[in-house]
Amino acid sequence: MKFGVIVFPGSNCDHDCYHVLQNVFQQPTEFIWHKDDDLKNCDALVLPGGFSYGDYLRTGAIARFSPVMNAVVEFAAAGGLVVGICNGFQILCEAGLLPGALMRNASRRFVCKFIHVRVENNTSEFTNACGEKEILKIPVAHAEGLYYADANTLRQLNQHQQILFRYCNDRGELTPAANPNGSLENIAGIMNRAGNVMGMMPHPDRCAEEILNSADGAKIFASILNWATPMAA
Amino acid sequence: MIEARIYVTLKSGILDPQGKTVQQALENLGFAQIRGVRVGKLIELQFAEEVSREEAERLTIDACKKLLANPVIEDYRFELALNANQQGAGS
Secondary structure, X not given: OOEEXXXXXXXXXXXXXXXXXXXXXXXXXXXXXXXXXXXXXXXXXEEOOEOHHHHOOOOOXXXXXXOHHHHHHHHHHOOOEEEEEOHHHHHHXXXXXXXXXXXXXXXXXXEEEEEEEEEOOOOOOOOOOOXXXXXXXXXXXXXXXXXXXXXXXXXXXXXXOOEEEEEEOXXXXXXXXXXXXXXXXXXXXXXXOOOOEXXXXXXXXXXXXXXXXXXXXXXXXXXXXXXXXXXXX | OEXXXXXXXXXXXXXXXXXXXXXXXXXXXXXXXXOOOOOOEEEEEEOOOOOOHHXXXXXXXXXXXXXXXXXXXXXXXXXXXXXXXXXXXXX
């Protein structure tokens, strides 16, 4: 399966994503510069973490108008798999590929630490390698991770099992203390209604090998590969 | 030259941690009478000389909808003013 990692000015997790896909999972992976409009025949796209355009105006607000985003929107509309991690999640929301918005953390602080998330739907293209309600240990690093959507959107997300991850404690309980940024309903990651576009604030790219304190992030990438080769699932 | 002053604010009811922190700081300074603080953004646009008032209004709304405000979380309002003193950048 061929992956494309989109590089915006200010992306800083592009090499982390590339490393996991190319070296850990041994999948052909290409960087795609934000000014390109050629997606190089990739089967799945990753919008990595970072601070595209210095987070000016709002996180992701300017990156969404990068030339490559027209191709990303077309790719998503045609059913292609798109993953946004951290800043990538913010960009996908700004682009309207995912509902809602990411706002300043309730604490006003940049949070950078390992947290836990509970897998809320393990039947998606992005979570099928996870167990039911599995608790993943995974790091966050952001100042704007408070997920917000209006009541109607939240209802729809719940109704259609679009919420993939919620922040929890190490026993899987969804407590306010386990919520690192004040996200509504402890939401850490969601997908679109069609199930082919996913965004999450935690960084699976930073915990896909045992040497990194947790290899739980590998399950996200393994899920995508299961989707590509269902016989191996 | 016409200038637009655009005020972008969080929708009412949406948590504004920055405003809360400022309010706390004001309270610490003795401003006990202030019941709430909300922090927003002021964006100023300078239009080219030939742009009419109607066109400036249309362009401002378009810019707000496309980029300057996120309708999921923010509201915007703006005023247009004739600015005789200030020269636009590069003009």
